[in-house]
Amino acid sequence: MPLPKVEMTIFETILARRSVRRYKARKVDRTTISILLEAAVRAPTAIHQEPWAFVIIQDPQLLRSLSDQAKPLFVAEVQERGLERAGHSYDVFTSPSFNVFYDASTLILLCGKTAAPSCAADCWLAAENLMLAACAMGLGTCVIGCALPALNTAETKIKLNIPEKFSVVAPIVVGYPDDEIIHVLRKSPVILANFQAVHNG
Ligand SMILES: Cc1cc2nc3c(=O)[nH]c(=O)nc-3n(C[C@H](O)[C@H](O)[C@H](O)COP(=O)(O)O)c2cc1C
Structure with missing residues (x-):
């Protein structure tokens, strides 16, 4: 794999990553997508199953139609599971102009062999x-979990060439950021216990 030239250390990258919800129109090229997929498949995998497979969507019309399918299904799921009481406002999902993929040029579906x-x-x-x-x-x-109910319908899977034995696990939009970097703060790590070796004498 051609290694990309990057200036950041791994820790700088971990600190810099955040969910991006505004994107430039610029398309992500195929070489870049290949590098991202190569990085993905280097992850640890239980009993070396490598159960993943990918769908790449860069067709704006298809993205828009998937977004339109995702919104009502997500709202229905939220209501069914009583999640609207969790302090979030889901009104945006009823707006016709809202695109759950934030108009990003690329959506990568990380699919897994369900079994x-x-x-x-x-x-x-x-x-x-x-x-x-x-x-x-x-x-x-940005992970787009709200699109999962729509992406995993039998009809959509057929349309996206996803075999029955796979399901979409992680829909991730990718693109060139078009907003200020706003870091979402994190709570400090909660340490439930910290056992040290006991030294006698
Ligand atoms: C499983 C999962 C599902 C998510 N689904 C959505 C989503 O549907 N839409 C969205 O805008 N962000 C979504 N996110 C992003 C989270 O809102 C975001 O990671 C969190 O607020 C922390 O912000 P940060 O990623 O900028 O650190 C999701 C994240 C995860 C891990």
Whole structure:
């Protein structure tokens, strides 16, 4: 794989990554996508199953139609699970102009073989690799979990060439950021216990 030239250390990259929700129109090229996928598949994988596979969508019309399908399904799921009481406002999902993919030029669907023993864990580790690699290369990313109900319908999977034995685990938009960097703060790590060796005498 051609290694991209990046200036950031791994720790700088971890600190710099954040969810980007405004993108420039500039398309992400195929070489860059290949590098991101190569980074993804370097993730640890339980009993070396490598259960992942990818769908790349760069067709704005398809992205818009998937977004339109995603909004009502997500709202229905939120209502069914009582999540609207969790302090979030979901009104934006009823707006016709809202694009759940934030008009990013690229959506990468990280799919997993559902029957693999640690399918979700493997795919999420691959997802973080992909997002950190993207960040180091000056790209923004955002996980779009709200699109999962729509992406995993039988009809959509057929349309997107996703075999029945796979499901979409991590939809990630990728693009060139068009906003100020706003870092979402984190709580300090909660340490439940810290056991040290006992020294006698
Ligand atoms: C499983 C998962 C699903 C997410 N789904 C969405 C989503 O549908 N839309 C969105 O804008 N952000 C989504 N996010 C991004 C989170 O909102 C974001 O990671 C969190 O607020 C922390 O901000 P940061 O990524 O900038 O550090 C999702 C993140 C995860 C891990």
